[in-house]
Amino acid sequence: MADFDTQVDVLVIGAGGAGLAAAIAASDLGASVAVVEKLPRPGGNTGLSTGSIPGAGTRFQRLAGIDDNPQKMTADLLGLSGDHDATDLTRMLSERSAELVEWLVDKAHIRLDIIKDYKHVAHSVPRLHAPASRKGADLVHDLVAAVERRGVPIVLSNPVVDLILGKNGEVIGATTRTAQNAVSRIGAGKTILCVNGFGASQQMLAQYCPEIAGAMYSGAKGSEGEAIRWGAQLNARLGNMASYQGYATLMYPHGELLSWTTIEKGGVLVNDKGLRFGDESIGYSGFAAPVIAQSGKVHAIFDQRIRDIAAKEPWFKEILDMGGAKKAIDVPDLASKLAVDPAALQKTLSAYGQGSDEFGRKDIGIAPLQAPYWYTQVVGGLLSTQGGLMIDQHARVLDKTDRTIPNLYAAGGAVASISGRSGGVGYASGSGLLHAIGLGWIAGTDAANAVANPSHSR
Numbered sequence: 001m002a003d004f005d006t007q008v009d010v011l012v013i014g015a016g017g018a019g020l021a022a023a024i025a026a027s028d029l030g031a032s033v034a035v036v037e038k039l040p041r042p043g044g045n046t047g048l049s050t051g052s053i054p055g056a057g058t059r060f061q062r063l064a065g066i067d068d069n070p071q072k073m074t075a076d077l078l079g080l081s082g083d084h085d086a087t088d089l090t091r092m093l094s095e096r097s098a099e100l101v102e103w104l105v106d107k108a109h110i111r112l113d114i115i116k117d118y119k120h121v122a123h124s125v126p127r128l129h130a131p132a133s134r135k136g137a138d139l140v141h142d143l144v145a146a147v148e149r150r151g152v153p154i155v156l157s158n159p160v161v162d163l164i165l166g167k168n169g170e171v172i173g174a175t176t177r178t179a180q181n182a183v184s185r186i187g188a189g190k191t192i193l194c195v196n197g198f199g200a201s202q203q204m205l206a207q208y209c210p211e212i213a214g215a216m217y218s219g220a221k222g223s224e225g226e227a228i229r230w231g232a233q234l235n236a237r238l239g240n241m242a243s244y245q246g247y248a249t250l251m252y253p254h255g256e257l258l259s260w261t262t263i264e265k266g267g268v269l270v271n272d273k274g275l276r277f278g279d280e281s282i283g284y285s286g287f288a289a290p291v292i293a294q295s296g297k298v299h300a301i302f303d304q305r306i307r308d309i310a311a312k313e314p315w316f317k318e319i320l321d322m323g324g325a326k327k328a329i330d331v332p333d334l335a336s337k338l339a340v341d342p343a344a345l346q347k348t349l350s351a352y353g354q355g356s357d358e359f360g361r362k363d364i365g366i367a368p369l370q371a372p373y374w375y376t377q378v379v380g381g382l383l384s385t386q387g388g389l390m391i392d393q394h395a396r397v398l399d400k401t402d403r404t405i406p407n408l409y410a411a412g413g414a415v416a417s418i419s420g421r422s423g424g425v426g427y428a429s430g431s432g433l434l435h436a437i438g439l440g441w442i443a444g445t446d447a448a449n450a451v452a453n454p455s456h457s458r
Contacts, residue, residue: 004173004187008032009451010444011174011188013160016044016220017136017433018412018440019194020143024108025444026192027150031451033444034186035152036176038159042144044196044220045384045413045432049136050315052115052128052430053437055101056094060114060129068125070095080122080283081419081426085239085390090418092393093438100438101129108146110139117312118261121283122428134315136433158184163191163230163408170406171234189407190447193397194440196413197385198225199244208241209385211423215292216381218247218255223384227414231389234408237400239416241387245432246288246424248280249300249378251324258324258378259316260284260429262302265309266365268352269378272296274340275348279359286425291380299338300325300378301349303369325376334373384432386417395443409447411439 010026012019015037026033041047055061056073074094078087093100104110112129120128131138147154157179164173164185173187198204200223205213231238248269249258263269263280269287271277271294278290291298302310307325311317328334331349335342351358353367389397389410396404417435420426 003185005184007187008034009189010447011036011186011191012194013174013191014044014194014196014412015042015154015156016194016196016412016436017046017139017143018436019192020140020147021437021440022192022194022411022444023147023152024143024150025441026448027152028107029445029448029452031448033152035147035154036158036160036174036186037154037156039222040157042154042156043137043140044222046436047137047140048218048220049433050130050134051136051139051433052130052134053101053104053112053433054123054127054430055097055129056127057098058101058114058129060101061127064114064116064126066114066125066127068127070097072124073097073127076122076124077418077428077431080428082421084243084421084426086416086418088393089435093418093434096438097434100441103441104437108143110142110146118264120260120264120429121285128430132314134313160226171408189451191408192443192447193227193230193389193408193410193414194412195226196220196223197388198228199223199382199385201225204228205385208387209244211242211289212244212246212382215246215288216250216255216379218250218381219384223413227389227410231397234405235399236405237390237398237402239387239390240419240421242422243386243417243420243426244382244424245384245386245419245427246285246380247383248284248287248291248380250381251319252377252379256319256324258300258376259310259313261310261313262300262306264365265302265306266353266367266369267300267302267306268369269298269300270338270340270345270348271298272340274335274338274345276352276359279357279361281361281363282425283427285427286423288380288424291378298378299375301334301369301373301375303374304372305366305370307374325374328373328375330371334375338375384413386419386427388413388415388417390416391439394446395439396446409443411443412436415439
């Protein structure tokens with residue numbers, strides 16, 4: 001048996017939403033748990049998000065008069081993503097989404113509200129639940145507080161450098177290394193990989209996700225693909241490796257997100273000729289590639305009515321108040337500020353929202369747009385990769401023969417997502433957090449049960 005510096009029932013690697021949810025779930029079932037995180041603060045991509053988690057059929061929806069169910073949610077998600085390597089996860093997470101949201105509120109005491117102002121990409125009814133601030137940082141704050149109330153340690157600046165294997169190839173823990181180069185060997189009955197994807201690795205992007213390689217990356221800096229590397233050593237099966245979450249409207253040059261509400265409610269994107277170049281309503285992730293493909297500057301344009309609607313989102317109001325978008329009194333003024341041909345821009349804005357759309361856009365919000373206009377330069381970027389390890393319904397990692405790798409679980413960015421087989425079009429609003437926090441909850445629950453009852457490991 002290997003010598004360890006410390007031992008726990010469940011070791012969680014990564015302190016983003018997935019890892020924090022896993023720690024809460026496992027601790028509540030009586031397991032001893034530790035969380036290790038490579039960066040100096042918790043949060044990962046969860047902290048950079050709007051904190052939105054979709055749930056179908058929650059009591060919060062019912063109180064708001066929203067009729068929803070898991071079957072409708074599954075149809076919405078698969079209608080956008082199409083069939084992919086993790087279709088079964090789409091169905092399972094949809095079916096358990098209401099239970100997840102209510103567990104977060106009732107057991108972990110996470111503060112979530114139903115978002116009734118908008119549906120966002122792919123959802124046919126309002127089903128996103130988020131902090132009142134619409135800030136993922138507040139969701140992380142509540143998750144960390146829940147972990148700390150349970151006495152579970154979160155060890156920061158402590159990256160895992162290797163998994164430790166037993167004599168039969170089973171995972172029995174991990175080796176960590178501090179910034180001072182101190183090494184620690186942690187033994188674990190079960191290990192849950194909650195590291196992020198590989199968005200910060202140009203080498204892996206070029207190999208697996210070349211469509212988005214080279215784009216501005218605005219995700220968590222620690223997303224360097226450890227799960228893929230460790231999985232390769234264990235003959236793990238991978239899925240949906242060319243899939244990613246893009247964002248079509250990163251505000252240039254500072255990289256803040258332009259709220260997609262500005263586009264969903266009727267805003268448009270124009271190139272340096274003053275022309276639209278596609279159907280913006282395919283979503284912020286799907287439209288990232290068309291934005292990146294433009295050779296010159298791209299601007300988002302919306303009007304005062306849309307600005308006022310988007311400003312209801314507290315996080316975006318802060319950006320607007322800091323001058324994140326600028327005003328133009330009419331089309332000639334707008335054309336001058338965008339440095340585009342005024343006749344071309346006038347033609348673009350006059351045609352948009354009047355009859356059949358040249359790019360097939362059907363959802364035009366409250367368009368046609370009206371003066372005064374608001375505008376900001378944007379670039380397309382990468383928020384997260386969506387490919388990773390294949391797992392079963394209990395979040396146990398599968399090898400290439402579809403057998404579980406003993407004692408190893410995975411959740412969040414480490415796992416093949418529910419966002420389609422390739423590209424950015426299949427990413428639905430909130431699906432990343434559903435996938436991360438939902439699978440963390442499932443992994444933590446199953447891991448703790450398996451430790452308590454070894455016969456539970458099927």
